[in-house]
Amino acid sequence: MTHRETRGEVAQDPLTALLKPIFMGSDFYHVAKQCGDWLLSHEHAVAPSFHLVTEGQCRLTWHDGGEEHLQAGDLAFFPGDAPHQLTPQGVSTDTPTQVVPLRSSRPGVGLICGHFRFVHDVPPAWFGALPRIVRIPRQARGQTFQHAVEAFAEELSNGDAPGHAPVTNALANALLILMLRHCLETRLLDQRHLMAFLDTPVSRALKLLHEDPRRDWTLHELARAVGLSRSSFSERFHRVVGTTVARYQGRLRMILADQALANGESIVGAMLASGYRSESTFRKAYKRIRGVSPSRLKTHATE
Numbered sequence: 001m002t003h004r005e006t007r008g009e010v011a012q013d014p015l016t017a018l019l020k021p022i023f024m025g026s027d028f029y030h031v032a033k034q035c036g037d038w039l040l041s042h043e044h045a046v047a048p049s050f051h052l053v054t055e056g057q058c059r060l061t062w063h064d065g066g067e068e069h070l071q072a073g074d075l076a077f078f079p080g081d082a083p084h085q086l087t088p089q090g091v092s093t094d095t096p097t098q099v100v101p102l103r104s105s106r107p108g109v110g111l112i113c114g115h116f117r118f119v120h121d122v123p124p125a126w127f128g129a130l131p132r133i134v135r136i137p138r139q140a141r142g143q144t145f146q147h148a149v150e151a152f153a154e155e156l157s158n159g160d161a162p163g164h165a166p167v168t169n170a171l172a173n174a175l176l177i178l179m180l181r182h183c184l185e186t187r188l189l190d191q192r193h194l195m196a197f198l199d200t201p202v203s204r205a206l207k208l209l210h211e212d213p214r215r216d217w218t219l220h221e222l223a224r225a226v227g228l229s230r231s232s233f234s235e236r237f238h239r240v241v242g243t244t245v246a247r248y249q250g251r252l253r254m255i256l257a258d259q260a261l262a263n264g265e266s267i268v269g270a271m272l273a274s275g276y277r278s279e280s281t282f283r284k285a286y287k288r289i290r291g292v293s294p295s296r297l298k299t300h301a302t303e
Helices: 014-019 125-129 143-157 164-185 191-197 200-211 219-226 230-241 245-262 267-273 279-290 294-302
Strands: 023-035 040-042 049-055 057-062 067-071 075-078 084-088 098-100 109-118 134-136
Touching: 014 164, 014 191, 023 143, 023 164, 040 109, 049 057, 049 067, 049 143, 057 109, 075 164, 109 143, 109 164, 125 191, 134 164, 143 164, 191 200, 191 230, 200 219, 200 230, 200 245, 219 230, 219 245, 230 245, 245 267, 245 279, 267 279, 267 294, 279 294
Parallel strands: none
Antiparallel strands: 023 098, 023 109, 040 084, 049 075, 049 109, 057 067, 057 084, 075 134
């Protein structure tokens, strides 16, 4: 009697299916304890990002004047463009600022800050359905989630351990999935919304737009590529995504432009990075979508 090995294929859930083709990894831009009177500015946070408060408490201030309170154990997820500032609470303004390692015994606010990278630096469209901040306190996390957070903080506190980089990236990637799972469990994100993005013609069109956002896609080209008539595709795309193809691609291009400007590129450089061929067209599109001129962001980026 011969035995044959069989492998059962595990069906992907919507969250995995949507993230797997476009998620690229994580980067960390602040891992330290802030002591004294300090300010951390996140003016150009155009990529989905997060803050983990490991010790102490601080105030998060939005550009519109709103405030959030973050304390030890809080994990804050920012799904999209969310410029803000962090400052300490209960500290005299004449206390000298000092930045020390997370493991330091000095009193202060321990912070781990990072962002998530996607193909072409463009996050998934369905992130737009989330609030501008998802705050997940320690008591709101299940056992698996909490263990992942603790392991992540411990690994980043020990930056010289062998294999440190791949381990921290793997743990940060797990945090993203767990944060999004939390959003589904608390109904901040609707499972039906994710399922809609798996609509085959629309998901294929989104894949094409994300793979080459600089290309001047026409409605006719995309409809033909996914095997639908122009009118059927237009209606289906709007029903699933919630906006038109032109507006969606415009937002993708503005993310690329914001990224270029934040990295010090000129207006012309941002124009080219986002796929525009005319500076005047780019300036008009930027003002229409962002509500301000690209020159204003360029000025802020160089301050």
